[in-house]
Amino acid sequence: MTANLSETLTLLLIEDDDGDALLVEELLKQAEAPPRIFRARSLREAEAQFSAKIQCVVVDLSLPDASGLETLEKVLALAPHTAVLVLTGLRDVHVAVSAVQAGAQDYLVKGDIDARLLARAIRYAIERKRADQAQLRLVQAELTAKENSRLESALLPGPLLRTDSIEHVTRYLPGSGGTLAGDFYDTVQTPDGAVHIVIGDVCGHGPDEAALGVALRIAWRALVLAGQTDDRLLRTLDSLLRAERQAPEIFTTLCMATLSPDLCHARMHVVGHPPPVLVRAGTVEVVDGAPSGPPLGIFADAEWRVIDVPLGEEWSLMLYTDGLIEAAVGGSDELLGVDGLLDLVREHGTIDLDRLITGAGTLSDDLAVVLVRRRT
The missing domain is CATH 3.40.50.2300 (Response regulator)
Structure with a gap:
């Protein structure tokens, strides 16, 4: 034989x-x-x-x-x-x-x-x-999954909310690499009744960027609870970023919104970040006046102006990272973009996150979204 x-x-x-x-x-x-x-x-x-x-x-x-x-x-x-x-x-x-x-x-x-x-x-x-x-490879994948789970719990915490007057929905999806990067978000309600929201994106991909995102997210929450707001808060985060980043070219974009206790008004800072989508009085638009200034970590003497946004009695506000608008449409090289995002919201008639993300196209980057909607 x-x-x-x-x-x-x-x-x-x-x-x-x-x-x-x-x-x-x-x-x-x-x-x-x-x-x-x-x-x-x-x-x-x-x-x-x-x-x-x-x-x-x-x-x-x-x-x-x-x-x-x-x-x-x-x-x-x-x-x-x-x-x-x-x-x-x-x-x-x-x-x-x-x-x-x-x-x-x-x-x-x-x-x-x-x-x-x-x-x-x-x-x-x-x-x-x-x-x-x-x-x-299976063991390594399991270890990576466990590490990602720990990072995700730090990057993507539950909101600290006492009010039942707003609906709060979040989504996070990793990009094509399947691992967490530097996208982060948080929501905190302070004793005065104001609701503070942040979403941010550390440039780059990998554990260093994810760890930096965790540090910025935790620092933001601590500073908000300590009463810091607006420029003072941003300058503190900028100093932290410069101290913790692995390379001087690493920067962070973010968007902050503070909802007034009566939920009829918002103060926003759009720091080199995609503009939030606002649905109110039957209209779909991006927040006017964005950006407030450059990303964190770029200019040592940067200033960021406040954007005042009247909300009214019935509204939905969506903050997101650029992974959403950089999704490839229909398998082509064309990106969704802000205009395409607005068209999708108008087509759906409301902001339905699952439907919106599915319709956006193929993700190539991490995606984080925070949607707050006033309950009527």
Whole structure:
């Protein structure tokens, strides 16, 4: 019966004995799809031949420049993502167990092999390595998911609200990379009855940006509860950003809104951020007068003006990050944009976040949205 390798493989045989190497090559020639074999007589020679195309390393534990498990450890260090099969003359159960525990996929004794056994052992070694790598990726994905969950709980907290007079809805979706970045939001009602809302976006992607977003979000909440507002609050956040950021080019855009206790008026700061969408008296518009000034972290002497917005008795206000308006429309390169967002809201007749996000297109960036609506 011929050996059956399911695919044409590329192997690296590390064997200093020419007779043993010839035996391995002759046995593998009997395979249904004989593998391509590279030969090295020492670890030094092997190091020069390692490449991504090598799918399996067959190594003897007795080489001129290494011996025993030291040989295996060096091979594993040189080829951590490649299947390794130990083929040696050492008939020692303890060594065999130690080799597998150290990372080899299998251990064979030269005097016990035939063509069928060797071909099958190589094929199984490759499959076991693939399974090990898949399991490792799964574990890493689970760890990333847990880390993202912890970051999300800090980036995206529950609102501190006492009033039942407004509806408060939020959404957060990661971009195409699937990981959290620097988008953050928060809502706090202070003892005077005013409702304070913030949404922000730290430029860039990754854990550093996410951590900075957490720091800014927590600082904003603490400062609001301590009574800081307007320019004083923004300057404190700007100083914090400059102290905590990893590089001087990192900046943050944000939008803050303070709803008066009677919920009929808002004071806003649109700090280099997309303008909020306001629905009132049957009209759909962006908040007039935006922006208030540049993003945080750009100019040391920046000033931000207040935008006064009459709300009336019935209204909806949506704050969002640029991931919403940078969604690709209909699978094309065209972006939704602010005008497209307004058209969607008008088409729906109201701000329905799930419907709006679905209709916006394909997200390429993180998306955070806060919707507040006065209940009538």
